[in-house]
């Protein structure tokens with residue numbers, strides 16, 4: 001019997017890059033990942049938004065590789081330079097085992113970080129884990145450059161969509177992330193995610209169970225982009241939950257790029273939070289701008305998030 005992987009990896013169109021490579025044979029396209037997913041880190045993570053991390057932590061599974069190449073990526077060690085660090089190639093059975101282990105440790109959810117290029121490996125693994133007793137919500141924590149067709153195909157697998165809406169400006173996408181159609185693709189992605197899961201639903205203990213939470217990292221010097229992103233979210237619905245992230249700092253190659261070669265100022269962040277409120281967005285998580293160093297991981301360490 002053909003599996004979801006047979007159907008989708010022989011001529012890969014898992015993400016909007018549509019490379020067409022045969023990943024069943026181990027070929028890799030733009031994302032650099034062949035048949036098996038590469039996992040860079042698993043563990044309880046306490047740095048997500050309160051309804052995701054809760055008190056017990058979010059059960060994160062960080063995938064290596066990425067379908068974007070952001071010059072400012074704080075996870076560049078695993079997204080773009082993963083050949084230089086320790087990763088584990090995992091079958092979908094092994095991924096299912098990881099999920100069950102995280103559930104046993106008390107995780108509030110399973111949080112797949114950067115799943116866009118391994119969406120079907122993730123989906124098959126979730127189906128297997130659910131058959132073995134996985135009950136906690138599944139979070140899809142992506143960069144927003146997803147295939148709407150692929151999302152439709154995995155409908156019912158993901159409980160919480162948490163895309164990072166990066167750009168509503170294709171020139172910025174090209175300059176900073178090597179993608180020329182991000183702003184054309186992402187509106188359809190958000191609509192599909194919203195249609196599948198609705199608004200974020202949080203239980204009595206403050207933990208998210210289902211729905212859409214859109215993140216946006218405010219880039220210094222590009223506030224018009226942030227305003228366009230927030231307007232898109234407000235157009236979707238003013239009830240959409242939004243996480244406005246102030247944690248930007250010039251990581252990886254960002255020092256070479258004018259504009260993003262510095263941290264975000266307090267004034268810039270305040271302008272964007274006020275804009276969000278003026279748009280009528282009701283459910284906005286904000287960050288303490290002084291906490292930015294707390295979010296920088298080092299994947300060379302056993303615990304990348306230890307401060």
Ligand code: SF4
Pocket residue numbers: 012013014015016017018019020021028029030031032033066067116117118
């Ligand atoms: S998932 Fe990877 S190989 Fe497939 S289309 Fe996207 S970038 Fe290309």
